Amino acid sequence: VQLVQSEPEVKKPGASVKVSCKTSGYRFSTYPINWVRQAPGQGLQWMGRIRVSHTMTKSSQRLQGRVTMTVDTSTTTAYMELRNLSSDDTAVYYCVKSRGVTGDSFDYWGQGTLVTVTS
Amino acid sequence: QSALTQPASVSGSPGQSITISCTGSSSVIGDSSLVSWYQQYPGKAPTLMIYGNINRPSGVSLRFSGFKSGNTASLTISGLQAEDEAVYYCCSFGVNIDVIFGGGTKLTVL
Numbered sequence: 001v002q003l004v005q006s007e008p009e010v011k012k013p014g015a016s017v018k019v020s021c022k023t024s025g026y027r028f029s030t031y032p033i034n035w036v037r038q039a040p041g042q043g044l045q046w047m048g049r050i051r052v053s054h055t056m057t058k059s060s061q062r063l064q065g066r067v068t069m070t071v072d073t074s075t076t077t078a079y080m081e082l083r084n085l086s087s088d089d090t091a092v093y094y095c096v097k098s099r100g101v102t103g104d105s106f107d108y109w110g111q112g113t114l115v116t117v118t119s
Numbered sequence: 120q121s122a123l124t125q126p127a128s129v130s131g132s133p134g135q136s137i138t139i140s141c142t143g144s145s146s147v148i149g150d151s152s153l154v155s156w157y158q159q160y161p162g163k164a165p166t167l168m169i170y171g172n173i174n175r176p177s178g179v180s181l182r183f184s185g186f187k188s189g190n191t192a193s194l195t196i197s198g199l200q201a202e203d204e205a206v207y208y209c210c211s212f213g214v215n216i217d218v219i220f221g222g223g224t225k226l227t228v229l
Contacts, residue, residue, distance in 0.1 A: 034218070044157075044165065044208055046218035060217045094164055104212050105155035105170035112164055 001025040003095050003110035010116045011085050019113045021078040021095030028076040029053045032098040034106060035069060035080045037091040047093075049103060050078065085117045123147060123211055123221035130227040136197040139224045141209030145190055152213040154192040156185055159206045159223075168207075169194060196226070204228045 006020040021033065035047040048059035050069040057069050068081045078095055092112040099107035123143040131137040141154065148154065154172050157165035167176050169185035172192060182197045192211075196203055209221040 036220075043223045044210075044220040046210075046220060049218075062217075099167065099170055099176075104153045105167055105210070106157070106165075107167050107170075107176065109164035109166075 001097065001108045003097060003108055005093075005095060005110040005113040008114040008116070010118065013086055013117060013119055015085050015117075016081060016083045017085060017115050018079055018081040019093050019095070019115070021080075021110050023076045023078065023097070026097070028071075029073060030101060032101075032103045033069070033071065033078040034096045034098060034103070035067075036094045036096050036106070036109075038094070038112075039088075039091040042091075045091075047080070049098065052078075082115075085115075087117050089115065090117045091115060123209055123219050125207075125209060125221040125224045127222070128225045128227065130229055131199045132229045133199050133201065135199050136195060137199060137226065138193050138195045139207055139209075139226070141192040141194075141211075141221050143190060143211065143219070146216065147213065147219050148187075148190050148192065148211045149213060150189075152211045154185065154187050155210045155212070156183075156192075156194045157208045157210065159208065165208065199228050201228050 002024045004022045029052050032049045032051045034049040050057045066083050070079045094112050095110040096106040097108040099105045156169040159165040172187040173185045184195045186193045206223045208223045211219045
């Protein structure tokens, strides 16, 4: 199982960023994909998840309205777009595979994508 | 939402055992919540160590064990080794709530 994420990004406040996550080695449609972020020197924050089979999403209350999660089943790639960026959004963003179908834990993580928001 | 509380740091000598606690309100880590634990080295992605409160993924050392009772979960590492020095995060998966991570506990092996 591998999750390979896109390269680091530098964005200005107010802009949007879209991070990709190319998966391989498992049945993509079976397991939810989650997004977790980590600000510099801080802890982990769950952003949301997408159930690939029917593309149903659930976002954290804190980010609702600013985050969109999508998938491309033809390329087994997941995407996360975050809008209206501020300096508080500077973080490493991880895509993470749920361990089970219902998603009770995270068993495989991408390498992380650093998004830096600076004017 | 309410937080999951972990001690900021714990330490132990090689060969000793340590326990990291993870506590929250019943709405965050109630009876139906499932807790998992993650190990993170500096600059690396986290790794799953315990899922479903007590289960070890294949490949994780038997020295790692999880427990949950009421609103508190715990991770015990026995026979401490230098390689165990890392930050450990608990995570609660509840019903109809966001997934919540604890603040992380830095384990120092003396």
